[in-house]
Amino acid sequence: MRLQLDIALAHLRMRKRQSIVSLLGVSLGVGFFIAIAAMMQGFQQYFVAKIIDVSPHIIMKDEFREPPRQAVMQTYPGGAVRLEGVKPEDEPRGIKNGKAKVAELSRLPGVKVSAVLNGQVILRYGSKDVSANLVGIDPQHERLVSRIEDDLISGQLDDLYGTANGLILGEGLAAKLGARRGDTLTALSTAGAVLKMKVVGVFNTGITTLDNIQAYALLKKAQVLQNRVNVINEIRLRLDDVSQAEPLARRIEQRFAYRTESWEESNRNVLGIFVIQNGIMYSTTGAILIVAAFGIFNIISTVVMEKTRDIAILKSLGLTHRDIEIIFLLEGLLVGVVGTLLGWLVGYGLTEVLASIRFEIEGFVRTEGFRLNYSFGNYLFAGAMAVLAAAFAAFLPARKAARLDPVDIIRGAA
Amino acid sequence: MPAELPTELVVEARSLTRILPGTVPVTLVRDIDLGIGASEFVAITGPSGSGKSSLLYLLGLLDRPTEGEVLIEGQATGDLSDSDLAELRLTKLGFVFQFHFLLPEFGVLQNVMLPMRKAGGRDAREIRARAEQILIQLGLEDCLGKMTNQLSGGQRQRVAVARALANDPRIILADEPTGNLDTKNAGIVFDIFRRLVVEEGRSIVAVTHDPDLAARTDRRIHLVDGRVVAD
Numbered sequence: 001m002r003l004q005l006d007i008a009l010a011h012l013r014m015r016k017r018q019s020i021v022s023l024l025g026v027s028l029g030v031g032f033f034i035a036i037a038a039m040m041q042g043f044q045q046y047f048v049a050k051i052i053d054v055s056p057h058i059i060m061k062d063e064f065r066e067p068p069r070q071a072v073m074q075t076y077p078g079g080a081v082r083l084e085g086v087k088p089e090d091e092p093r094g095i096k097n098g099k100a101k102v103a104e105l106s107r108l109p110g111v112k113v114s115a116v117l118n119g120q121v122i123l124r125y126g127s128k129d130v131s132a133n134l135v136g137i138d139p140q141h142e143r144l145v146s147r148i149e150d151d152l153i154s155g156q157l158d159d160l161y162g163t164a165n166g167l168i169l170g171e172g173l174a175a176k177l178g179a180r181r182g183d184t185l186t187a188l189s190t191a192g193a194v195l196k197m198k199v200v201g202v203f204n205t206g207i208t209t210l211d212n213i214q215a216y217a218l219l220k221k222a223q224v225l226q227n228r229v230n231v232i233n234e235i236r237l238r239l240d241d242v243s244q245a246e247p248l249a250r251r252i253e254q255r256f257a258y259r260t261e262s263w264e265e266s267n268r269n270v271l272g273i274f275v276i277q278n279g280i281m282y283s284t285t286g287a288i289l290i291v292a293a294f295g296i297f298n299i300i301s302t303v304v305m306e307k308t309r310d311i312a313i314l315k316s317l318g319l320t321h322r323d324i325e326i327i328f329l330l331e332g333l334l335v336g337v338v339g340t341l342l343g344w345l346v347g348y349g350l351t352e353v354l355a356s357i358r359f360e361i362e363g364f365v366r367t368e369g370f371r372l373n374y375s376f377g378n379y380l381f382a383g384a385m386a387v388l389a390a391a392f393a394a395f396l397p398a399r400k401a402a403r404l405d406p407v408d409i410i411r412g413a414a
Numbered sequence: 415m416p417a418e419l420p421t422e423l424v425v426e427a428r429s430l431t432r433i434l435p436g437t438v439p440v441t442l443v444r445d446i447d448l449g450i451g452a453s454e455f456v457a458i459t460g461p462s463g464s465g466k467s468s469l470l471y472l473l474g475l476l477d478r479p480t481e482g483e484v485l486i487e488g489q490a491t492g493d494l495s496d497s498d499l500a501e502l503r504l505t506k507l508g509f510v511f512q513f514h515f516l517l518p519e520f521g522v523l524q525n526v527m528l529p530m531r532k533a534g535g536r537d538a539r540e541i542r543a544r545a546e547q548i549l550i551q552l553g554l555e556d557c558l559g560k561m562t563n564q565l566s567g568g569q570r571q572r573v574a575v576a577r578a579l580a581n582d583p584r585i586i587l588a589d590e591p592t593g594n595l596d597t598k599n600a601g602i603v604f605d606i607f608r609r610l611v612v613e614e615g616r617s618i619v620a621v622t623h624d625p626d627l628a629a630r631t632d633r634r635i636h637l638v639d640g641r642v643v644a645d
């Protein structure tokens with residue numbers, strides 16, 4: 001093997017410039033993949049962790065996936081019935097028998113439950129009117145279901161109890177209003193009720209959309225403001241085992257018929273974007289590696305063509321066709337392996353550079369710099385792809401070299 | 415069986431025929447019966463296109479005959495696999511061609527060491543020592559550390575001979591080994607061949623166009639149209 005390796009190295013040294021270009025192609029493919037994967041996966045994992053951390057894992061809403069069927073439709077299922085001018089029932093929305101359902105769900109092992117009333121309100125402070133989503137909560141339960149308490153940057157969750165008409169605002173919302181802790185503002189609901197409320201806290205979840213529209217008050221106060229006493233329209237669940245969210249949500253929906261979403265379903269659009277992002281990342285890296293593989297194919301084909309005499313003489317000296325094949329496969333693998341090692345350095349360097357960049361963005365989530373995922377698996381994956389591409393690129397010219405007939409060549413050369 | 419057979423044939427061709435298939439098949443050699451004994455120095459002569467090279471490729475196991483077979487030191491080769499043939503070329507045969515065919519990326523020493531490294535069985539130091547010894551023996555002591563492109567044509571051809579000798583083969587097959595050399599250098603190569611035959615008991619089969627050089631061998635085989643017409 002040493003002999004074959006020496007010959008392979010000699011060939012690559014002879015085509016130094018081409019070899020270096022191919023080597024760089026492989027290293028850039030590997031390096032960029034590592035850096036981009038660190039960035040994308042880092043962001044995605046951060047986002048998912050945030051979602052899992054901040055929001056409830058399952059939310060049951062006072063909606064149905066399919067509109068309730070009219071009585072006549074139920075009587076004649078599949079019949080040729082056509083109804084016109086049906087007025088939708090103006091039933092007061094809300095989850096019926098909310099208490100009983102909360103009690104039942106609370107008995108599930110590893111599940112924390114919080115019942116809330118969600119509703120649109122206008123918050124007025126000074127001359128500013130800002131629409132907000134007011135969540136009426138029971139802090140005792142809500143603190144077990146979401147991370148609202150940890151996300152408070154001023155005030156305490158229990159201040160809601162201590163203050164008449166206490167209100168907790170998202171940081172973005174508070175900024176839009178220009179209100180701070182201790183300020184008193186006016187809340188108006190679509191039901192026409194008006195309530196003076198005092199800001200007792202401000203939170204920052206890191207998820208921009210939440211921080212910009214969400215506000216919390218006691219469930220009782222929210223019910224009064226919305227004029228829906230004793231009504232809840234959302235049951236929130238937090239699980240010890242997040243991976244159970246989807247199946248459990250399906251079971252709950254079957255049981256109670258109300259639309260029940262796992263965190264995956266609620267964030268499906270974003271998670272879908274991640275899939276596309278990853279697709280773009282893999283195809284870009286794949287394209288770089290394919291270009292690099294063409295480079296490798298090109299060098300080795302050239303060397304095989306230039307070295308037909310040497311191949312013939314090696315065979316006449318007693319090297320087997322297998323030896324010849326190994327020589328040229330090794331040339332591809334050398335470019336692949338050395339390119340991978342260089343690419344690891346490039347990837348590591350790029351990742352470090354990304355990590356050192358500081359900036360503030362407010363996208364889906366707020367962050368000051370790239371969230372990076374340092375995964376050794378990415379190094380292995382990129383390396384494996386590069387070496388595979390190199391071996392593949394070397395395979396055809398190597399086989400061609402191995403099949404050359406020395407007699408033809410020596411006769412032709414003489 | 416006696417341990418030593420003085421009349422042992424190191425290479426033997428039995429009714430050797432090689433026809434290139436094709437729409438118009440080409441007969442390269444036909445019905446050649448031939449035996450080369452130990453310590454024999456044989457010249458193959460004949461007009462251009464008479465099949466001299468073709469015969470040499472067959473004897474050297476580079477090409478397979480259409481009919482008949484080649485025996486190396488009594489061993490039939492017709493049924494051997496390609497890698498078995500490669501092994502025989504490596505250990506029992508040495509080739510010298512009209513062009514030196516040295517590997518340009520390697521130095522003189524490395525070129526001579528190459529067949530030994532493939533054969534294995536010796537450690538790196540032994541291989542180097544033996545390569546140096548062969549080169550010195552061929553009068554190339556000044557060339558040990560050089561690259562092949564720093565040598566004269568005659569020196570290169572002698573390095574090619576040294577490489578053919580690397581694994582101590584009993585048979586050297588040479589196809590116009592002096593075809594590119596001037597008279598003086600051609601004489602040196604033939605002197606070396608003579609010495610290999612007389613002092614080391616090797617057998618040499620050399621194709622040559624030069625009647626003077628052919629006259630210096632022990633035996634002349636004359637080919638015309640792929641057949642032996644004089645031996």
Ligand SMILES: Nc1ncnc2c1ncn2[C@@H]1O[C@H](COP(=O)(O)OP(=O)(O)OP(=O)(O)O)[C@@H](O)[C@H]1O
Binds near residue numbers: 434441442
């Ligand atoms: N691939 C081929 N296709 C067709 N004809 C061929 C092929 N190879 C060899 N020949 C023919 O076979 C014959 C024998 O060729 P060979 O090279 O053995 O002759 P030679 O005696 O070595 O000639 P020279 O003295 O010129 O080297 C020649 O007539 C040659 O033209």
Ligand SMILES: [Mg+2]
Binds near residue numbers: 466467468589
């Ligand atoms: Mg010839």
